[in-house]
Amino acid sequence: MVLDLNACIDSLFQRQLLAESVIKEICEKTKELLMSESNVVHINAPVTVVGDIHGQFYDLLEIFKIGGYCPDTNYLFLGDYVDRGLYSVETISILTCLKLRYPDRVQLVRGNHESRAVTQTYGFYTECMKKYGSAQVWHYFTDLFDYLTLSVVIDNMIFCVHGGLSPSIHTIDQIKVIDRFKEIPHEGPMADLVWSDPDPGREEFAVSPRGAGYTFGSLVVEKFLHENRMDHILRAHQLCMEGFQVLFDDQLSTVWSAPNYCYRCGNLASILEVGVNGERHFNVFEASPENERPLPTEAQRALFSNGIPTGLFANGNSNGLGANGASNGLGGNGSNGSNGFVTTNAIEAPQDPIHYFL
Numbered sequence: 001m002v003l004d005l006n007a008c009i010d011s012l013f014q015r016q017l018l019a020e021s022v023i024k025e026i027c028e029k030t031k032e033l034l035m036s037e038s039n040v041v042h043i044n045a046p047v048t049v050v051g052d053i054h055g056q057f058y059d060l061l062e063i064f065k066i067g068g069y070c071p072d073t074n075y076l077f078l079g080d081y082v083d084r085g086l087y088s089v090e091t092i093s094i095l096t097c098l099k100l101r102y103p104d105r106v107q108l109v110r111g112n113h114e115s116r117a118v119t120q121t122y123g124f125y126t127e128c129m130k131k132y133g134s135a136q137v138w139h140y141f142t143d144l145f146d147y148l149t150l151s152v153v154i155d156n157m158i159f160c161v162h163g164g165l166s167p168s169i170h171t172i173d174q175i176k177v178i179d180r181f182k183e184i185p186h187e188g189p190m191a192d193l194v195w196s197d198p199d200p201g202r203e204e205f206a207v208s209p210r211g212a213g214y215t216f217g218s219l220v221v222e223k224f225l226h227e228n229r230m231d232h233i234l235r236a237h238q239l240c241m242e243g244f245q246v247l248f249d250d251q252l253s254t255v256w257s258a259p260n261y262c263y264r265c266g267n268l269a270s271i272l273e274v275g276v277n278g279e280r281h282f283n284v285f286e287a288s289p290e291n292e293r294p295l296p297t298e299a300q301r302a303l304f305s306n307g308i309p310t311g312l313f314a315n316g317n318s319n320g321l322g323a324n325g326a327s328n329g330l331g332g333n334g335s336n337g338s339n340g341f342v343t344t345n346a347i348e349a350p351q352d353p354i355h356y357f358l
């Protein structure tokens with residue numbers, strides 16, 4: 001069988017799943033390709049940077065409509081392709097095909113959800129079982145995740161990563177020597193890169209309320225940029241109600257690309273266009289129109305309300321995202337003691353590790 005990537009991409013754009021045998025072949029070839037990538041991939045602008053998608057495939061289609069299609073637009077995806085949304089399989093399938101088809105124009109960075117442990121709890125595993133009747137496809141993709149790069153540098157100026165900085169990483173060279181070809185560890189530099197968050201109220205590192213990674217403040221950012229002769233850190237990982245957030249005197253940006261997160265947060269999303277002179281422009285967008293996407297069926301709602309602790313479509317039970325009195329809803333574990341999730345612009349995404357490490 002000859003793999004026809006263009007046909008695969010076309011059928012995914014037509015909302016058709018690929019056959020299991022095709023996914024196997026695509027993942028094997030993409031692993032070979034990723035194996036030769038450094039832990040720090042250097043690319044040039046112009047490039048359009050995309051934050052968390054979390055299985056919101058119809059919003060990803062909207063991103064291509066807004067930002068342009070491959071290979072006309074160069075894309076850098078910052079991770080968290082799967083979990084939470086209803087279409088993780090379609091999302092990771094199309095991104096993998098695009099990476100394999102246009103390896104120099106599409107970059108895929110690893111997020112904390114590109115992990116066996118996390119995807120078994122937050123939806124991707126269950127979705128693979130429902131859509132393919134076995135765990136094979138989940139195995140192919142989670143094996144592939146071990147090969148994804150950890151970071152990208154744009155024009156030697158902008159450091160891009162899913163989560164943030166690590167107290168054990170001072171230089172880019174220290175990232176280059178990490179053995180990344182494995183499941184994301186619970187701690188250490190690799191975990192920090194995918195789990196950490198900026199904290200505008202601090203200067204140094206502190207313990208993260210997520211239970212993995214660290215929070216880092218203004219001095220940490222300044223030191224890292226100075227030491228590595230860069231001028232900006234670009235990351236994803238945190239829901240921003242306005243779709244993006246810029247911190248630390250324009251030294252760090254968060255880009256969030258899942259509008260109306262989990263189909264109920266009511267937030268905006270953005271993609272970040274980085275121009276040839278380093279200029280940054282956030283292109284903000286809303287959720288794709290309801291009439292252009294299939295509504296979740298009762299069966300899909302059941303899929304997400306049974307067995308998944310965060311209960312995307314929980315009916316007022318204690319698992320509801322943002323539901324009153326939610327014990328583990330969005331912001332429900334907030335260290336500020338508030339149950340709301342609009343107290344700041346960038347808020348903590350659902351507190352994954354609180355379940356993850358239970």
Ligand SMILES: [Mn+2]
Nearest residue numbers: 080111112237
């Ligand atoms: Mn994340």
